[in-house]
Amino acid sequence: MIQILIDSLIRAAELALLGVGLTMVYDVLRFPSFAHVEFGTVGAFIALTISLALPFGPGSSLVIAGIVAMVAVGFLGVATDRAVFSRLRGNSPILLLIASFGVGIVLRFGAQAIWGANAQSYPLPLMRPWLIGDGRLTPSAAAIIVVALVTMLLFHFVLNRTTLGIAMRATADNKDLAEASGIFTERVIRLVWFVGAALAALGGVMLGVATQLHTNMGFEIMLPVFAAVILGGIGNPYGAVLGALVVGFAENIGLAINWGSLASALGLATEDFLFIPVGYKAAIPFTLVIIMLLLRPTGLLGEKRA
Amino acid sequence: MRRFLSGVTAAAAVAAAAAWALPPAPAQAQSNETIKVGVIVPLTGRNAVQGEDILRGIQLAVRRVNEGYDIPLKDGERVTIGPEEMGGKIELIIEDNESRPASAVDAARKLVNVDEVPVILGILSSGVCVATGEFTNKNSTVQICSSSTSPELRDIGPFLFSAMGLDTLMGASLADFAYQDSGADRFAVLSANNPFGVGMEIQACQRLEEEYGAECVTTVRYEQGKSDYRADLRRVVSEDPPHALITAYGTDARLIFRQAYELGIEPSLWYADYPSLWTNEVQDTPEIIEGIKGLEVGASGDFFREEYADPYEAEFGERPTTSFGGFAYDSAMLVALALHEAGSAEADAIREALHTVSQNYEGATGDKAFDEDGMQVSESYLEQIMKDGVPTPYSIGE
Numbered sequence: 001m002i003q004i005l006i007d008s009l010i011r012a013a014e015l016a017l018l019g020v021g022l023t024m025v026y027d028v029l030r031f032p033s034f035a036h037v038e039f040g041t042v043g044a045f046i047a048l049t050i051s052l053a054l055p056f057g058p059g060s061s062l063v064i065a066g067i068v069a070m071v072a073v074g075f076l077g078v079a080t081d082r083a084v085f086s087r088l089r090g091n092s093p094i095l096l097l098i099a100s101f102g103v104g105i106v107l108r109f110g111a112q113a114i115w116g117a118n119a120q121s122y123p124l125p126l127m128r129p130w131l132i133g134d135g136r137l138t139p140s141a142a143a144i145i146v147v148a149l150v151t152m153l154l155f156h157f158v159l160n161r162t163t164l165g166i167a168m169r170a171t172a173d174n175k176d177l178a179e180a181s182g183i184f185t186e187r188v189i190r191l192v193w194f195v196g197a198a199l200a201a202l203g204g205v206m207l208g209v210a211t212q213l214h215t216n217m218g219f220e221i222m223l224p225v226f227a228a229v230i231l232g233g234i235g236n237p238y239g240a241v242l243g244a245l246v247v248g249f250a251e252n253i254g255l256a257i258n259w260g261s262l263a264s265a266l267g268l269a270t271e272d273f274l275f276i277p278v279g280y281k282a283a284i285p286f287t288l289v290i291i292m293l294l295l296r297p298t299g300l301l302g303e304k305r306a
Numbered sequence: 307m308r309r310f311l312s313g314v315t316a317a318a319a320v321a322a323a324a325a326w327a328l329p330p331a332p333a334q335a336q337s338n339e340t341i342k343v344g345v346i347v348p349l350t351g352r353n354a355v356q357g358e359d360i361l362r363g364i365q366l367a368v369r370r371v372n373e374g375y376d377i378p379l380k381d382g383e384r385v386t387i388g389p390e391e392m393g394g395k396i397e398l399i400i401e402d403n404e405s406r407p408a409s410a411v412d413a414a415r416k417l418v419n420v421d422e423v424p425v426i427l428g429i430l431s432s433g434v435c436v437a438t439g440e441f442t443n444k445n446s447t448v449q450i451c452s453s454s455t456s457p458e459l460r461d462i463g464p465f466l467f468s469a470m471g472l473d474t475l476m477g478a479s480l481a482d483f484a485y486q487d488s489g490a491d492r493f494a495v496l497s498a499n500n501p502f503g504v505g506m507e508i509q510a511c512q513r514l515e516e517e518y519g520a521e522c523v524t525t526v527r528y529e530q531g532k533s534d535y536r537a538d539l540r541r542v543v544s545e546d547p548p549h550a551l552i553t554a555y556g557t558d559a560r561l562i563f564r565q566a567y568e569l570g571i572e573p574s575l576w577y578a579d580y581p582s583l584w585t586n587e588v589q590d591t592p593e594i595i596e597g598i599k600g601l602e603v604g605a606s607g608d609f610f611r612e613e614y615a616d617p618y619e620a621e622f623g624e625r626p627t628t629s630f631g632g633f634a635y636d637s638a639m640l641v642a643l644a645l646h647e648a649g650s651a652e653a654d655a656i657r658e659a660l661h662t663v664s665q666n667y668e669g670a671t672g673d674k675a676f677d678e679d680g681m682q683v684s685e686s687y688l689e690q691i692m693k694d695g696v697p698t699p700y701s702i703g704e
Contacts, residue, residue, distance in 0.1 A: 003540065003569070004540075007536050007537070007540075011534070116350060117350035117351050117354075117404055117405075118350055118351060118352075118354050118557070119351075119352060119556075119557035119560075119561075121560075121590075126564070126567065126591045126593055126594065127568070129568050129569070129570060131570075136568065136569055136570045138568045141568075207533060210533075210534070211533040211534055211561055211565075212533070212557065212560070212561050214531070214533070214557075216531065217533055220531070220532070220533060221533065251537070252537060255537050255540075255541065256540070275541065275544075277526075277527070278526050278527070278528065278537055278538045278541050279499055279527055279528070279529055281537055
């Protein structure tokens, strides 16, 4: 049981880091960026290249490489905005959405052109897991959870306690009014791209640490990330974190539950043991999203917009 | 602008007309010409290591017959096959399928429609072999899959051949090995959710049940190329089985074994088929496979070494990296023999000749006889245990 908790938290950490940036961009620019998860892929590979070049131990090399990758990908986020999205401002969200698809493909296959199509891993040593009850937690997995937690707290602080955060929220709330109040909204938008892309890069590195690096890694996690963001209420960073937790737990608990007694009570099956085949894991968050959209279209923490 | 466009259109029309007017290429290969043979292999993606080995096997065979080579036959004799006998030198047209069936079908389409090859070689996985086989059969092009083993291959059509014994043979052999070695009566199965993996699961469980009265308590089919297999692994051990059968590819296998290790699952849980699908990929972390027992395909005797492994090392500077290159080598040798037998580079003639020559050819990887469906009649397997990351010969009950 503890294993499920651990696995769910790892999953939630990855989803939250990728989801927060996605929801921020949506909040300010009003379109879901399908390119967002690709910043994670690019960040993970940049960190790999840098960590292999650094002379320190594998752990500290990766920490430095991860920070450098975050900054680099942050600037990449700003660059894509300047090159593509800033030119399309004021257009319909559909147009921006399609453009983001294009940017995503360019990023994904750009990464493949540079780093190749083979799966790679960070040069981290194999770690013996710690035993916690009947669950096992590797030091790297613990690091992922802690990093995500600290990042989310920092993010919360920035959003609420700094002028920057207030400017961001103001821009998201009402761009014209924010501009009239003397906020340079274009600068805020650039910052949103920077922070969002950097967080995605961090998410990508964490995903790479937990599993392995592949140029499809971002694309593969895109649907669960969107599920988390929509569940939480798109546009709300706290919702994205909550959604990530819900998706992380739902995926793992859904597979662990024995549905046998429920199914026989409903007269659907007679087996004592009835588990959801593992291949259907990806369907679990979407079942939740469908239910959520039917019952509460704005998501858990979403609000109706004027 | 309009004028420019109409100019372009006119130029395109002229070019198209010119292409149309060109005389068609002669279909029959002459002795001083080249015979184009297509190769589809995964040179990138999860099966890149295996793909490279398969390509090398084919290249070794083709280099030999293009220079003239005495191909061994079952009666101990050898027959000299060179460009003279084949009606020309073999030219390989190599396509990378990125370890994905969709790319493989694109490659097959290009080889058949653009290059008009009579034969396609290579091909690792059953998912790729089935997908491309449907296409090549419709277009009457011979395809010999070097290491695809799904029983589905049998029903594709007359132009599809397999150089390796199907999983009806492997699944049963793996079940025999696992049961006789462990004596356990409850097994879990973890297999890739593709024709290869599912084929193994069904065959092995059937054998365990019918032959030994043992049971497959959990069967998990994992999705390939995922970034996390913890849930799959938890399910595998959920019923606490003493042992589990596994079939996994390349970098997926590396992640599965690493996550299993991190979840505290002892590697000795596993009985694996075709370990050389992943032994190279886990070289950096041998601990995660220490004690896994596996059933490998192929040969290991003196004949294999002298005929294939030593020349391979001389050519490529290392021992064969997987067990699959030898099968690809044999498939290319069969094509050389068939070109001689048929006296033609037409796909249909090659197809018929393959049945004849396979009965006599002494393969580096053993008997290569095709049955009426173009599938291998028999297959030889080697029992292994992983020690310090290296597959080591093992015998049951050791």
